[in-house]
Each structure stands twice: as C-alpha cells, then as structure tokens.
Amino acid sequence: MNLSTHRAEPIAKALPLIEVEGLGRYFGALSAVRDVSFTLNRGDILGFLGPNGAGKSTTMQMLTGNLAPSAGRVRVAGIDLRRHPKAAKAHIGYLPEVPPLYRDAGVDEFLRFCAGLHGLRGKAVVSAVDRAKQRCGLEKVGRRLIGNLSKGFQQRVGIAQAIVHEPEVVILDEPTVGLDPIQIIEIRALIAELGRAHGVIVSTHILPEVQALCNRVQIIRRGELVFSAHTDDLVATRESRLRVRFVQPGNGDALAALPGVLDVKAEGDRWVLRIDGNAGEVAEAVAVLAQEGGWGLRELTPEWVTLEQLFVDLTVHEAPPT
C-alpha cells in the first residue's frame, strides 16, 4: 500500500492532457453517460454544454476520479486514471457543482490545507496560496471564515482551491453560477488566463460564455456526445450575424451587396446583416464601406447565433428515443 503523497511530475509538452475513450457510466439500469470520447490539449478551453441532467457533471466526476466509470478509460497526461489514480489526479484541479468548502475554516487555512493535500510543503504552500488568492481576488478575505463569505466569494475560494497546486488540467463545473456580472467577467478572464498554459474544461449552460471563452465546444445530450468542434470552425462554417449602426442612415443595398452577406434588415437605427460564414471578414468590409461613404460607424457587433441554434437543434428538437 502506497501512502505517500503524490507531487505532480512535469509532463511532456506534446502529450494530450486528457484522453477519454469510450467512457460510460450506469446508475443501476440507467445509462447516464454512453461512449464519450475526446481529447484535451494544452491551451484548450473546452466548453462542455448540455441541458440539465445530460451527463455533464457525471462525466466530470469520472474525469476527476470521484466516480468510477462503468466502461472506457481516462488518461491524464498519459497516465491511466484507474491504474495510477494518485499520479493522474496530481495533474487535475476540480471545482464541482457544489464548491467543496469547509465553512468553519478561514480562507487561508483552507487553501493551505488544499495545497498540502496536493503534496506542497513549507514555503511552496505559502507562495502557492498567495498566488491563488491573487488570481481569484481573495487577498482581502484571507483571514475570514468561509461560511461568512458571500456566494460569489465562496465560488472564488472554490476556484482558488482548484488551481492552488497549478494543475495541468482545470475542470470547472459551472464556475460562474451565482456570481454577479463583474465577478463573471473576472472569472472569465481568469479562465482565459488559465487556458494559455493549461487545459481547461468548463461546463455551463450559458451559451455566450462558451462563445466568449472557449476554443472548443462539445454538446452532450442524454449521456452522448452529439457535437464536438473548434469554435473557429463553427464560426467559419456556420451562419452568423453582424449588427451595425451608423451616424448617417447608411445604405442597406450597399451592405447587402457585400460578399458573404445573405440579407440585410433594418432594426430601429441599426442594420442587421445575416452572413454566410465568418462575420469577421464582413465586418472589415463594412468598416471600409462606412468610411468611404462617410456614414460614421458607431457600432459593429458580430453575433454568433449559430451555437444557440445548434444547441436548440441538437438538444430540444429531436424526439426522445423510444
């Protein structure tokens, strides 16, 4: 029996951070997750979408070793989670749906405990806790009891707990629930920062969040992955919208004549352009057009309606299997 604490070993850069093969889970006769396979690379921020009860949390519990899969396997940084759970888990930071917080502990005390659980010792604990607190905006509440903090701060402590040991993979189950808009922006910025050096999996049902954050998206429905793509591809291959406003009235026909524009609608003092493909290229053309015509460009907002459309199509419109 190996009772030693596991420090994360540095891993090769090229290795996928997470490889999931044919993951499945039964609860009694109920099949909660079926045949889920995907990989996560360094620098990926993977948005995990799905209606409530689709299997998002179950999948995340299996990725973090909280739930044993009925089928399939998970490899973290090339390490089999089932065979070497300690070594694999050392690379993972996890924020479950309900943040696992000791309400009777202070923030500093709690984070030191978490750092210790992940094998940090001595000075490394202090610097890791300071860094996690600074990243999550917790500097001023270090001495306060977690139970007395607001929901938003508790959520931040939950995130700090997940990143305190600088894991390669950060798995966040609905990280922005219960936060106010300012906090949501801060947390998104934090996730984006994490995504640069680590791999991040975020589950959410807020679609704009995925749009704002993720470079990959996966939709799960009734335990099955029904869609998986890079968001760039999604933008490139699907339809999008561009919302523009000028000081001058502008010319709808000229806008409609731009390449890639499907049609143009006036909505109050704005024009809404329906675009086949990536709104970015058209936005450039619109800006040039506005400048040439002296219309005075005031607003130019690309809208990514496709994800919402896709989500609704994939998760709602299909009849339940009999």
Next chain:
Amino acid sequence: MNAIGLIAGRELRALFLSPLAWVILAVASFLIGWLFLAQLDIYLQLQPRLAGMEGAPGVTDLVVAPAFGAAAVVLLLIAPLVTMRTLSEERRSGTLVLLRSAPISSTQIVLGKYLGLLGFFSVLLALVAMLPLSLLFAGSLDMGKLAAGLMGLWLLSAMFVAAGLFVSSLTEHPGVAAIGGFGLLLLLWVIDLAATKGEGGVLAYLSMLTHVQNFLQGILDSVDLIYFGLGILLFLGLAVHRLEAQRLGPMSWGREDA
C-alpha cells in the same frame, strides 16, 4: 504519510471549532469525575476496616479500577457523538470531493480521520488520568495498574472510534450515524449476555467488556491486545471499503435494479 497528518489535523481542528467537542469534553469530565469521587467516598468509609486486614486491596483496586470501569461506559456513550459527523457530514456537504479529487487514497482519508478522532479521545483520557494522579498528593498508587487501566481505556476508545468511523461512512445523516454507532457499540459491549452464564464461549470472547476488564485489573494479556488490534483494523478496513464502494456507486452491468 503527510496527507494523513494533514487530514488528522484538520479533523481535530474542526472538532474543536464546534461547540459539540467542548460540551462533550466538559460533560464527560464531569461525569467521570463524579463517579471517581463517589468511589473515593466508598473507599474512605471502608478504610478503617481495611487498615486492619492483611494484604487488603489498595486504593488503585478499590477506587481507580471501578472508576475506570464507569469511565468506559461514559466513553461508550460519547464516542458515537464524536464520530458521527466525520465522514457523513463530509459527504452531505460535498466536501468529500475535495479529498477524493486530491492525489490521496481512501486509506489515507480514513487513517487521517481516524487519527484526528483518536487525538480527541487522547485529550479526554489525559483529563481522566488527572483524577487518580491527584491522589498522589495524599498517598501512593500502583502505577503499573494505573498505566494498564489507562491503556485499556485508550484501546477501548480506539476501538469505539474505529467502529464509529465505519458507521459514519455508511450514511449521510449524522443522526443516523450516532444511533447506528450506539447500537453497534452496545452490541459489542453486551454480546456475552446472550451466552449462558459461566461458560461464555465465542460470544463472551467477542465482548469488549471481557477484554477491557483484564486491563482494569492490571492484567496485560496479548490476547486482549490482539482483540483490540484486530477490531480496529476490521472497522477501518470496512470504512475504506465503504469509501471505495461509494465511488463505484449504484452501478450494475446487466443486472436490473430499479
């Protein structure tokens, strides 16, 4: 090894952060102190008669041993209250996920929790030990018998805690864990009553009472040590098994259960 210490420290700290632990310490100290004084009172009444006897039993036999016997019952009553929250509350509030997601094993979690709780009982027993030691101001004690008695109480507590920890791993409700703990401990205490008087056999052997009695009389028998050692290992093993089973969850391949 360090993770175990960390969890133990956290457990002990959480116990002392709650009023429950302090109340239990206060009530237990008061009760055991009361029982001790009552025993001392009886001894003082008997003392003139004992003085004339050849080879009369000393104060350790007449005061300390019965007081420790009573203390064992008090420990039995409070142990489930101390252990009830350990694992059940962690599961209930979702904090067990924190431990499960960390690179530590279920064995480490259980051992950490166990040592933390044992720390609490060691504090309580240190308080209990003060009572007979206070008699040193007025006379002398059989220190060997006293040490054996304390060791017996400590081993008994260690067994209580292991059993309580196991019951706490079975449920998410601390109340259920407390009642279940009482049931289990009382059963192990009185199991020999089912046996016919005199010849105890297996059931008498299983009773904790039989084994702790030897310690209180100052008898160190390896059989008793093995009994407690095996009991503790059994319950801790079961608790580890429970934690692992929860991770596997209600799962079946092919088996249909509603």
